[in-house]
Amino acid sequence: MKKCHDIILKSGLLIIAWLLCNNADARELSWSWWPTGIRDSVSAGNDTLCYRAGIAGAASYGRYAPFWLQSNMNGDVSSSPFSGNLSAGVCKEAVHPERWWDYDFALQLTGRLQSPVAGSMFNTQQHVATGYFNYAYAHVRLYIFDLTAGIKPMIYETQDTALSMGSLVFSGNCQPLPHLTIGIDKYVPFPGCYGYFEVKGGLTHAWQADNIYMGNSYIHHKWLGLRVGGRLPVNISYELHHAAQWGGISPVYGDIGSDWQSFMNVFLARGGGVMSNDQLNAQGNHIGSQQLMLTGKGKGWELSVYWQNIFEDNFEIIGKGQNLADGLWGICVKQNRWRYIQGVTYEFLNTTDQSGPWHDRDGLCYAGNDSYYRNSVFVNGWNYFYRSMGTPFITSPLYNTDGTIYTLNSRVRVHHLGIRGDIYGYQYRIKVSYARNYGNDNTNRDIISNNTAMLLEVQKHVEQAWGLDFGIRLACDTGTQWGNQFGAQITIRKQGIITQW
Numbered sequence: 001m002k003k004c005h006d007i008i009l010k011s012g013l014l015i016i017a018w019l020l021c022n023n024a025d026a027r028e029l030s031w032s033w034w035p036t037g038i039r040d041s042v043s044a045g046n047d048t049l050c051y052r053a054g055i056a057g058a059a060s061y062g063r064y065a066p067f068w069l070q071s072n073m074n075g076d077v078s079s080s081p082f083s084g085n086l087s088a089g090v091c092k093e094a095v096h097p098e099r100w101w102d103y104d105f106a107l108q109l110t111g112r113l114q115s116p117v118a119g120s121m122f123n124t125q126q127h128v129a130t131g132y133f134n135y136a137y138a139h140v141r142l143y144i145f146d147l148t149a150g151i152k153p154m155i156y157e158t159q160d161t162a163l164s165m166g167s168l169v170f171s172g173n174c175q176p177l178p179h180l181t182i183g184i185d186k187y188v189p190f191p192g193c194y195g196y197f198e199v200k201g202g203l204t205h206a207w208q209a210d211n212i213y214m215g216n217s218y219i220h221h222k223w224l225g226l227r228v229g230g231r232l233p234v235n236i237s238y239e240l241h242h243a244a245q246w247g248g249i250s251p252v253y254g255d256i257g258s259d260w261q262s263f264m265n266v267f268l269a270r271g272g273g274v275m276s277n278d279q280l281n282a283q284g285n286h287i288g289s290q291q292l293m294l295t296g297k298g299k300g301w302e303l304s305v306y307w308q309n310i311f312e313d314n315f316e317i318i319g320k321g322q323n324l325a326d327g328l329w330g331i332c333v334k335q336n337r338w339r340y341i342q343g344v345t346y347e348f349l350n351t352t353d354q355s356g357p358w359h360d361r362d363g364l365c366y367a368g369n370d371s372y373y374r375n376s377v378f379v380n381g382w383n384y385f386y387r388s389m390g391t392p393f394i395t396s397p398l399y400n401t402d403g404t405i406y407t408l409n410s411r412v413r414v415h416h417l418g419i420r421g422d423i424y425g426y427q428y429r430i431k432v433s434y435a436r437n438y439g440n441d442n443t444n445r446d447i448i449s450n451n452t453a454m455l456l457e458v459q460k461h462v463e464q465a466w467g468l469d470f471g472i473r474l475a476c477d478t479g480t481q482w483g484n485q486f487g488a489q490i491t492i493r494k495q496g497i498i499t500q501w
Contacts, residue, residue: 062485163418217248
């Protein structure tokens with residue numbers, strides 16, 4: 001046995017030595033005690049204030065706009081068959097990653113005109129005009145620490161965001177929530193580990209400003225990420241996300257607790273509050289996920305394999321727990337040596353197990369029937385302005401035709417494929433997904449509905465046409481979930497520099 005251990009140890013040392021000798025980045029990294037990339041003195045650069053403006057129009061055949069025409073768009077595309085957006089704003093990007101401080105901000109306002117949706121909770125007898133902020137935030141980085149305040153999408157994916165179906169807690173499917181975040185947004189090396197061990201994490205307090213059921217409620221979110229490997233060809237990372245709805249005024253229970261003690265109960269996921277259910281379990285509506293990712297990279301390419309789970313009961317390390325069968329599994333390939341296909345992603349999502357069919361029975365608690373994104377106190381569930389804050393395949397209440405405001409379909413199986421690339425300056429993206437839906441009843445194994453959703457998106461920058469960016473998005477649905485739906489969206493955007501300093 002000792003001989004085997006010696007062989008394994010020597011083999012590992014030889015592999016590490018070979019990697020360090022054959023990887024220039026790793027050789028450089030190995031001599032740096034804390035390689036943050038931040039220097040004491042950097043060359044002067046220009047900060048730029050830019051403007052952005054755009055117009056978009058969508059038209060569809062069917063009750064709704066097709067699934068991939070409107071999903072994971074930060075709520076920027078209406079579910080109505082006909083809609084138009086007019087937006088304008090200013091922004092300043094962070095352009096000094098090597099300086100000990102940097103900042104960015106954006107302010108963008110959108111006006112929308114949309115048609116009513118027949119038979120849905122949005123049904124009115126007239127067209128609806130609305131206005132909202134896509135972005136209204138400021139971000140400051142001080143050394144490795146970040147502070148963000150305002151309205152900005154809360155997306156924390158480490159896979160290819162453009163091609164993924166979306167993470168299980170925050171996916172960019174709904175409008176951005178106003179929030180305050182402090183932490184480390186991107187992976188940074190841990191001191192003394194020479195860049196081979198990296199961390200990130202943070203804490204977010206958000207306001208759920210839709211007030212659909214609960215008044216003045218909040219969103220709590222904290223996360224931690226660990227990555228091993230640095231600039232070596234193989235990295236392994238782990239992320240933990242814990243989120244919860246809490247506080248506010250319930251039309252049934254009244255003030256359910258918005259003070260500091262309530263926040264600490266939510267932060268620690270412990271019992272408390274004014275209701276017996278919260279006292280016996282945990283105060284608030286909790287949801288979480290973990291992700292394991294293995295990434296291999298070489299010259300001009302990167303391959304990632306990942307597994308993301310979901311939990312709404314007690315935390316257990318990924319790979320354990322009652323709902324082991326539920327989660328998101330994916331493989332993602334990126335490369336920049338051949339522009340025609342720059343990224344390919346395949347993902348499989350399953351949420352049908354939900355810790356078993358029974359929560360309690362015959363006086364025994366089985367802690368099953370999780371019914372993701374639903375809650376008896378926060379009746380509107382894990383949704384914001386009727387859209388799921390997590391994966392859009394757990395069907396958003398905006399599709400409900402019976403007047404209910406909660407999730408009616410949380411048990412799904414989905415196969416998803418995404419491809420993107422560039423063909424002679426035409427940047428394209430393709431998404432194809434097949435979903436089988438089983439509703440909310442954990443004892444029902446019959447398919448309630450199915451849907452195949454497809455998207456083709458093409459964008460082109462035309463310098464001769466006043467530097468405009470043109471885009472077209474074609475999408476369709478086929479199946480029994482919503483029937484056959486077809487739609488298209490045309491976008492025209494313009495951005496430029498206002499001033500530099």
